[in-house]
Amino acid sequence: MRKPVGNSWIVAGVLLALVLGTAQSARGAPPRYTPDWLSLDSRxxxxxxxxxxxxxxxxxxxxxxxxxxxxxxxxxxxxxxxxxxxxxxxxxxxxxxxxxxxxxxxxxxxxxxxxxxxxxxxxxxxxxxxxxxxxxxxxxxxxxxxxxxxxxxxxxxxxxxxxxxxxxxxxxxxxxxxxxxxxxxxxxxxxxxxxxxxxxxxxxxxxxxxxxxxxxxxxxxxxxxxxxxxxxxxxxxxxxxxxxxxxxxxxxxxxxxxxxxxxxxxxxxxxxxxxxxxxxxxxxxxxxxxxxxxxxxxxxxxxxxxxxxxxxxxxxxxxxxxxxxxxxxxxxxxxxxxxxxxxxxxxxxxxxxxxxxxxxxxxxIYASKPWRVQLEKNETSVWYTSKDSAVYAIFLQWPEGEVLYLKSPKATSTTRVTMLGLEGDLKWSKDAYEDLRISLPQLPPSALPVEFAWTVKLEGVK
Known part of the structure; x- marks a missing residue:
């Protein structure tokens, strides 16, 4: 059987929702949503x-x-x-x-x-x-x-x-x-x-x-x-x-x-x-x-x-x-x-x-959250995501000299840098401006894990 949608059903539905909502709230159950945006948008x-x-x-x-x-x-x-x-x-x-x-x-x-x-x-x-x-x-x-x-x-x-x-x-x-x-x-x-x-x-x-x-x-x-x-x-x-x-x-x-x-x-x-x-x-x-x-x-x-x-x-x-x-x-x-x-x-x-x-x-990507900085523009566009304590820097152009500079993440004594798809840590240092200076792997393009949009995983950064 399908739900009727006439005006009589609407009136009855609103009254029923109010009655049930009151009863459920009294029992500690989740409140029922009413047919208005204030209520519906709270879901x-x-x-x-x-x-x-x-x-x-x-x-x-x-x-x-x-x-x-x-x-x-x-x-x-x-x-x-x-x-x-x-x-x-x-x-x-x-x-x-x-x-x-x-x-x-x-x-x-x-x-x-x-x-x-x-x-x-x-x-x-x-x-x-x-x-x-x-x-x-x-x-x-x-x-x-x-x-x-x-x-x-x-x-x-x-x-x-x-x-x-x-x-x-x-x-x-x-x-x-x-x-x-x-x-x-x-x-x-x-x-x-x-x-x-x-x-x-x-x-x-x-x-x-x-x-x-x-x-x-x-x-x-x-x-x-x-x-x-x-x-x-x-x-x-x-x-x-x-x-x-x-x-x-x-x-x-x-x-x-x-x-x-x-x-x-x-x-x-x-x-x-x-x-x-x-x-x-x-x-x-x-x-x-x-x-x-x-x-x-x-x-x-x-x-x-x-x-x-x-x-x-x-x-x-x-x-x-x-x-x-x-x-x-x-x-x-x-x-x-x-x-x-x-x-x-x-x-x-x-x-x-x-x-x-x-x-x-x-x-x-999956189940990630936006980081405190979303985009960093330098010689390559870097987009950030985060998951738990890790920060991911996804850069869209490969930088010249195989060195990636990042201003936003702040390194600590426990910082670790890796690239998704490759084994081993990447070498990093801080320059005079406290920016992260990451040495990228010197590999031919065919040996890189992806053809574009490479991801550096940063652990132990602020």
């Missing part, structure tokens, strides 16, 4: 998310069939009427072809979830966020409120959400579900928009039933909400859903959510903050955050017109990962599979490169 973030640091994002849907321009294909074509998209359709499809006609061509014929999970594990990903529904409305699971526009009725005839989740959990990889609150062309959403969002027909019959169904059916570790920007959270009933999620859902203790629950919420309310796509703060934030970015610089979904120059390089990815973690964030790196369910070789190569780097340098 501690489950520890697993901050420790994970690196995840893989997967954008996959009917937009993977035209695979041209971006995953916003339908909107650019018929919502905005962009000329390039109209010409693409004129040149490649018959005049009567609709976006819905792409659905049967989304076959997922070569989708092997165990192979995906194996790749993500080799990439070092601690969590995966999978698209259950993008703004086009097509659901990658048999949603009971998306008749004939879901992956069981049309196209793959498979439960893609369920299959991937089972494969990931066999490898102890956390599973996150992306879900768009809005649907561009859904009649009920358009009706609510026409009514100035004073009605909630779409929310009560589509959005909320889907969210409850996803939670109860798949028990995700993370809900990555999106598509919130046209309406306030009061339209979406976001706080009522989150109160249920935190109090009574089967995942109430472990689930993590982001901040996209209404146009007034981003970077202000929710679990951790996304703020905006590809967001990077200038300094250390006081709230847990995540940078989401895509291997394809111009699209989140797969594009047949993608060029090699459009793909992030290995060094760019590692540099972004290091910067993000140093500033206390998680790094969520996106790929777009083909309509058949293939992850193209260039994407596989990039993911495996991250995994290879993390095999050596993961000690400085």
């Amino acid at each position: 501690p973030l489950p520890a697993w998310f901050d420790e994970a640091k690196f995840g893989v994002f997967v954008h996959w849907g009917v937009f993977s069939v035209p695979a041209w321009g971006s995953e916003w294909f339908w909107w650019h074509w018929q919502g905005e009427g962009q000329l390039g998209y109209q010409l693409f359709m004129r040149d490649n499809y018959p005049p009567s072809f609709t976006y819905g006609d792409f659905g049967p061509q989304f076959t997922a014929r070569f989708f092997h979830p165990d192979e995906w999970a194996k790749l993500f594990q080799a990439a070092g990903a601690q969590y995966v966020v999978f698209t259950t529904k993008h703004h086009e409305g097509f659901t990658n699971w048999p949603s009971p409120v998306s008749w004939n526009w879901n992956s069981k009725d049309v196209g793959p005839h498979r439960d893609l959400v369920g299959e991937l989740g089972a494969a990931l959990r066999k490898r102890n990889i956390r599973y996150g579900l992306y879900h768009s609150l809005l649907e561009w062309f859904h009649p009920l959403y358009l009706l609510d928009k026409k009514n100035g969002f004073k009605t909630q027909h779409f929310v009560s019959t589509k959005t909320m039933p889907e969210l409850y169904d996803l939670v109860n059916s798949y028990k995700p570790d993370l809900i990555w909400s999106d598509g919130e920007w046209e309406c306030p959270d009061t339209y979406w009933n976001s706080t009522h859903f989150l109160a249920w999620l935190y109090n009574d859902s089967p995942i109430k203790d472990e689930v993590v959510v982001n901040d996209r629950w209404g146009k007034n919420c981003s970077c202000h309310h929710g679990g951790y903050y996304n703020c905006q796509d590809k967001f990077v703060p200038e300094s250390l934030p006081n709230h847990k955050w995540e940078m989401c970015t895509s291997l394809d610089k111009w699209s989140w979904g797969y594009r047949r017109d993608m060029k090699l120059a459009d793909v992030l390089s290995e060094s760019e990815i590692i540099a972004e990962l290091v910067q993000t973690v140093s500033l206390g964030g998680n790094y969520l790196l996106n790929i777009g599979p083909t309509k058949d369910g293939l992850i193209i070789p260039i994407f596989q190569e990039r993911l495996l490169a991250v995994g290879k780097w993390l095999q050596v340098s993961g000690e400085a």
Whole structure:
């Protein structure tokens, strides 16, 4: 049975929460969260998310069939009427072809979830966020409120959400579900928009039933909400859903959510903050955050017109990962599979490169904390992380003369310096300015543990 989402349930739920909250508080049990941001924002973030640091994002849907321009294909074509998209359709499809006609061509014929999970594990990903529904409305699971526009009725005839989740959990990889609150062309959403969002027909019959169904059916570790920007959270009933999620859902203790629950919420309310796509703060934030970015610089979904120059390089990815973690964030790196369910070789190569780097340098990344200094600029950019009493200095350019100068760490009589991936201690001294002067190993590049972003571990420093 699914949770009702009408106004009567909301009123009853609030009264029940108040009664139970009072009773539990009297017994010393954790207080229940009420459907308001003051209460919801007080919930501690489950520890697993901050420790994970690196995840893989997967954008996959009917937009993977035209695979041209971006995953916003339908909107650019018929919502905005962009000329390039109209010409693409004129040149490649018959005049009567609709976006819905792409659905049967989304076959997922070569989708092997165990192979995906194996790749993500080799990439070092601690969590995966999978698209259950993008703004086009097509659901990658048999949603009971998306008749004939879901992956069981049309196209793959498979439960893609369920299959991937089972494969990931066999490898102890956390599973996150992306879900768009809005649907561009859904009649009920358009009706609510026409009514100035004073009605909630779409929310009560589509959005909320889907969210409850996803939670109860798949028990995700993370809900990555999106598509919130046209309406306030009061339209979406976001706080009522989150109160249920935190109090009574089967995942109430472990689930993590982001901040996209209404146009007034981003970077202000929710679990951790996304703020905006590809967001990077200038300094250390006081709230847990995540940078989401895509291997394809111009699209989140797969594009047949993608060029090699459009793909992030290995060094760019590692540099972004290091910067993000140093500033206390998680790094969520996106790929777009083909309509058949293939992850193209260039994407596989990039993911495996991250995994290879993390095999050596993961000690400085996973479960690390920001240090008192995050960035030190000299002849090479040095980013710092810390774990327990150790400090990690990750430098992005190899210094001339094989000597690394560090101003921020202060040496003591017990200082020890090593490089991750190499055995033995590195020689160090203090110069006239009390800066650390570290002699790096004089090895050919092929003998170094990684190709870029080398990590020096400092023990016994202040």
